[in-house]
Amino acid sequence: MKPDLAPRLRAGNLTVRRGARIIVADANLTLNAGELTVLAGPNGAGKTTLARAMAGLLPSQGSLSLGGTTLAAMSVRERARTLAYLPQGHEFHWPMSVEHIVALGREPHADPFSQITPEDRAAIQTAMEATTTDTLATRIVTTLSGGERARVALARALATQASVLIADEPIASLDERHQLIVMDLLRGIAHQGAAVLAIIHDLTLAARFADRVVLMNEGRIIANDAPIAALTPERIAQIFNISVHRIETPDGPLLIPSRAL
Amino acid sequence: MAFDRQGSLLTLLLTALVTVLVAASLMTGPAHLGAETVAKSLFSDQGVASIIVRDVRLPRTLLATLIGATFGVAGAALQGLLRNPLAEPSLFGAPQAAAATAAGLMAFGLVSPVSLAVPLGGITGALLSVGALVAIAGRRASLTMTLLAGLALASLAGAAIALVLNLAPNPYIALEIAFWLLGSLRDRSMIHVWIAAPFMVASWVVLAANARAFRALTLGEDAATSLGVNVGRVRIWVVIGVALGVGAAVSVAGAISFVGLVAPHLVRRFYGSDPARTLLPSALAGAALLLAADIIVRLVPGPLEIKIGVITALIGVPFFIAMIFRERQVLEESA
Numbered sequence: 001m002k003p004d005l006a007p008r009l010r011a012g013n014l015t016v017r018r019g020a021r022i023i024v025a026d027a028n029l030t031l032n033a034g035e036l037t038v039l040a041g042p043n044g045a046g047k048t049t050l051a052r053a054m055a056g057l058l059p060s061q062g063s064l065s066l067g068g069t070t071l072a073a074m075s076v077r078e079r080a081r082t083l084a085y086l087p088q089g090h091e092f093h094w095p096m097s098v099e100h101i102v103a104l105g106r107e108p109h110a111d112p113f114s115q116i117t118p119e120d121r122a123a124i125q126t127a128m129e130a131t132t133t134d135t136l137a138t139r140i141v142t143t144l145s146g147g148e149r150a151r152v153a154l155a156r157a158l159a160t161q162a163s164v165l166i167a168d169e170p171i172a173s174l175d176e177r178h179q180l181i182v183m184d185l186l187r188g189i190a191h192q193g194a195a196v197l198a199i200i201h202d203l204t205l206a207a208r209f210a211d212r213v214v215l216m217n218e219g220r221i222i223a224n225d226a227p228i229a230a231l232t233p234e235r236i237a238q239i240f241n242i243s244v245h246r247i248e249t250p251d252g253p254l255l256i257p258s259r260a261l
Numbered sequence: 262m263a264f265d266r267q268g269s270l271l272t273l274l275l276t277a278l279v280t281v282l283v284a285a286s287l288m289t290g291p292a293h294l295g296a297e298t299v300a301k302s303l304f305s306d307q308g309v310a311s312i313i314v315r316d317v318r319l320p321r322t323l324l325a326t327l328i329g330a331t332f333g334v335a336g337a338a339l340q341g342l343l344r345n346p347l348a349e350p351s352l353f354g355a356p357q358a359a360a361a362t363a364a365g366l367m368a369f370g371l372v373s374p375v376s377l378a379v380p381l382g383g384i385t386g387a388l389l390s391v392g393a394l395v396a397i398a399g400r401r402a403s404l405t406m407t408l409l410a411g412l413a414l415a416s417l418a419g420a421a422i423a424l425v426l427n428l429a430p431n432p433y434i435a436l437e438i439a440f441w442l443l444g445s446l447r448d449r450s451m452i453h454v455w456i457a458a459p460f461m462v463a464s465w466v467v468l469a470a471n472a473r474a475f476r477a478l479t480l481g482e483d484a485a486t487s488l489g490v491n492v493g494r495v496r497i498w499v500v501i502g503v504a505l506g507v508g509a510a511v512s513v514a515g516a517i518s519f520v521g522l523v524a525p526h527l528v529r530r531f532y533g534s535d536p537a538r539t540l541l542p543s544a545l546a547g548a549a550l551l552l553a554a555d556i557i558v559r560l561v562p563g564p565l566e567i568k569i570g571v572i573t574a575l576i577g578v579p580f581f582i583a584m585i586f587r588e589r590q591v592l593e594e595s596a
Contacts, residue, residue, distance in 0.1 A: 057483050080489030091481035093344035094534035107477055107488045156480065160488075 005032045008195035009054060009083065009164045014062035016046075016053050023049045024060070025219045031164060031195035036187045038206040038227075039199045041216035042240050047199045048088060048168055050216065054197070055085040055166050066164065080108035084162035088169045088199075090153040095142040098152050102128055105159025127158035130185050132178075146173040154182065158189070165189065167198045171205070183209040203244070207231050208252040215239055228253070237261060268538065271531050275545040279326065282552035286322040287314060289559045321446040323454050325555040325569075326548045328446075328514050329524075331461045331506040333547020334540055336521025338468040339391075341475025341536035342499045343398060345407055346526065347584060350507045351518030353394040353411035354418030355387045357442075359511035361421035362386030364438045368429045380456055384508030390414050391500045391507070444515035444570020446555050457509040464506030468540065471495050471502075475536035517570045519577020520547050526584065 009031040016024040024046045031037055031054075039047050053060040056071050056079055064071040066082055074082075084105070092101065105127065106120040128134040131151040136144065141152055150173045157165060167186065171179040179202070187209045190196040200206055206213050206227060213230035215223040217239045223230040231253075236244050241261045247254040287299050292313050294302070301307050302314040332350065339348040350356060363383040372378035397410035422442060429435040474495040477485040482492050510517070528542035554572045561567050 052483065055487055057486055076486070076491055077489040080487060083487070085483065085487035087481060087483040087487075089481075091484070092479060093481070094479045094536060096479060096534050100533075100535060101480075104477055104480060104488060107473065107490075110473075153480075156484075 005034055007031070008033050008067055009197075010063075010065045011050075011054050012063040012065075014050070014053055014060050014064065016049050016058055016060045023219055024053060026062070027221050029054070029214060029221060029224065031197050033163065033193050033195050034190060035211040036190040036196045036198065036209060037212045037214060038210035039197060039214045039216065040201065040203060040206055041222075045216040046219040047216055051085075051166050051168050051197065051199060052087075055083060057085065077108055080162075081160070082162055083164040083166065084157045084160040086153060086157040086165070086167040086170055088172070090149045090173075092141045092149065092152075095140045097137070098133055098139050098141055098144075098155075099124065099128070099137045101141050101152055102133070102155045102159050105156040108160055108162075123159050123161050127155040130158060131155040132181065147175055147178060150174055151178065151182070163194050165194055165196045167196070169199050169201070171198075171200055171202070179205060187211075203231055203236065203255040204253070207255060231255060268532055268542075272542060272545070275528075275542060275549065279545055279548050279552065282549055282556070283322055283326060286325060286552050286556055287318050289556050290318055316450065320449045320451050320454050321555060322552070324446050324449055324457070324514055325551045327454070327458055327461050328510040328517065329520055329548035329551025330544040331464060331510050331547070332517065332520035332551070333524035333543035333545070334465050334468050335503045335506050336547070337525040337536065337539045337543035338471065338475065338499050339503055339521070340525055341472075341478065341539075342395070342496060343407055344478055344481075346529075347522070347581070347588060348407060349519065349522035349581075350387070350391070350503060351516070351521065352408075352415065352581075353390060354415035355390045355394075355503065355507045356511045356516040356518055357415065357418035357422060358386040358390035359383035359508045360386070360442050360516045361418060361425055363508075363512040364422070364441060365425045368425055368434050368438055370430070377456060380460055380509040380512040382508075383512030384460065384504050386418075387508035387511070388500065388504035390418060391503045395496055395500050440568070441515045442570075443568035444517040444573070445558075445566070445568050446514055447566055449513060453513040457513040460505045460509030464502045464504075464509070465544065467498055467502035467505065471498055472537040472540050475540075476538075479536065515568075515570055517551070517573050519573050519581065520550050522584075523577055523580050524550060526580075 007030045011027055011029045014024060014027040015022060027050055041047050049058065052058045054064065066074060066079065071079065102124050103116065106123060109120065128137060131154050133151050133155045136148060141149060144152065154170050157167065171182050174182060183205050186196050186198055210227050213225065213227045214221055215230055215235065222239055223235055233244055233246060236242065242257045243259055243261060245256045245258050247256065288294065288296060290313065294310055294313065298310050299314055302310040336349050339350065340346055362385055363379050366372050366378060366382045393414055394410050398407045426435045426438060429438065474485065474490045477488045477490045486492055524547035525539050525543040528539050528546050532538050532542050554569050557572055558567045558569050
């Protein structure tokens with residue numbers, strides 16, 4: 001099922017400070033080609049900070065290597081072609097059309113004067129179809145619903161066709177159907193050879209779709225394992241301060257929060 | 262995409278409009294000269310007619326075109342950088358800061374009004390003001406922060422002007438500065454054009470070079486950075502570009518405001534909101550607006566010519582207030 005498990009993005013002893021406060025402490029995390037890694041943890045655990053630091057968007061201490069090269073040594077454009085990042089919140093400041101927004105994902109591939117190439121067009125189309133946003137192509141992005149915007153934002157990140165994708169809460173505002181579609185899509189991209197890291201809150205979806213689950217709490221990585229091994233009731237109680245019911249189903253375990261501890 | 266073809270056609274129409282206004286500007290003035298005379302006087306020596314057309318009307322026409330275009334591009338670029346349709350150089354006192362610096366230099370007899378030091382002074386003043394805005398507005402550049410920072414800086418620039426007027430060595434100089442601050446293209450010579458044009462053209466080049474970054478910035482700074490945009494560098498270049506253009510424009514024509522707000526807004530209706538795509542049309546629209554305003558000031562009868570800065574402010578302020586109403590929902594959300 002997994003073509004190869006070559007490390008694509010590797011963080012070694014990554015520490016991020018804000019002032020005197022340590023937001024992420026000594027994180028060791030490798031994103032492998034062919035794997036969907038889900039990063040989960042309670043609010044304020046440092047998930048977004050770790051994701052941004054791994055994408056090279058935040059100054060950090062420790063080592064970061066992308067495909068064997070030190071991240072800091074790469075040019076911004078080279079990095080942009082290799083690593084796509086989908087921020088939380090899905091900002092769209094100008095009322096541009098969906099196809100224009102998705103086309104921005106091709107920026108890292110364009111030289112300053114080039115027009116859109118057939119390859120760009122194909123990548124844009126594929127990304128829009130995968131996220132079911134192709135029917136919205138000519139719509140103005142700022143007039144869309146939250147869920148539609150989230151899919152457009154994801155399509156933009158996919159259009160880059162980078163070998164590493166880091167997505168911060170890609171399913172946060174989606175309805176159930178689209179949550180399943182997007183999780184399936186992220187896993188599909190990973191199984192085609194990309195290294196994918198997604199921050200999500202739904203532990204059942206994490207258990208069901210992820211190849212690996214990384215749990216964070218108070219700036220530290222607590223677990224980094226196969227979903228079943230990572231998401232034990234004891235660990236969930238320890239990290240999230242909740243008790244869960246675990247129900248086995250043909251699609252994998254259902255983790256239903258029962259009460260706050 | 263569909264916008265491309267429509268865009269080229271509109272650009273052609275805008276260029277034609279600017280050309281017509283340039284011709285109209287060359288034909289406007291107290292001396293009645295026919296189109297044929299104007300054309301002949303421009304390209305061959307026709308005595309007094311040539312003096313009027315070449316030495317009086319041509320400089321102000323060229324300056325109106327260049328300065329209008331500069332404010333148009335500067336407004337569009339700042340709006341792109343700050344992701345904010347209300348950003349405009351004059352809202353945070355850039356022209357006023359440029360004027361204060363340039364006026365200060367002249368008032369105290371440090372430099373002659375037609376020396377290169379005047380635009381350089383103006384550019385320095387504008388640089389301080391634009392740089393401070395971008396620094397204060399910060400990474401997120403929220404609407405509220407931008408407007409508050411703008412308010413503070415405009416007040417500071419106003420105080421600097423008052424200080425120059427206060428300390429002016431004699432009342433005539435103070436009066437001259439006061440008039441100059443209202444903005445005018447009257448009595449400018451080709452020397453003024455040559456002094457300011459290189460800086461303005463440089464500012465267009467600098468700002469246009471960042472067009473694609475403005476487009477990526479619509480997704481916010483993190484996403485833009487992940488797409489290969491060096492946001493810190495873009496910010497510095499925009500500050501430099503706007504300061505070069507606005508500083509040079511103001512130091513030859515005084516404080517002309519609101520063209521940078523109105524021009525991008527007008528073209529956005531026709532070209533869409535892609536900030537990379539609005540730069541060139543904003544330049545053309547800015548040139549057309551200022552040419553039209555400069556024709557209007559010459560057509561209004563009266564003993565003294567109305568200052569062009571008064572006209573642009575009279576049009577610009579109600580426009581700005583209307584835009585605030587349109588953005589009110591966003592403002593209330595971010596408050």
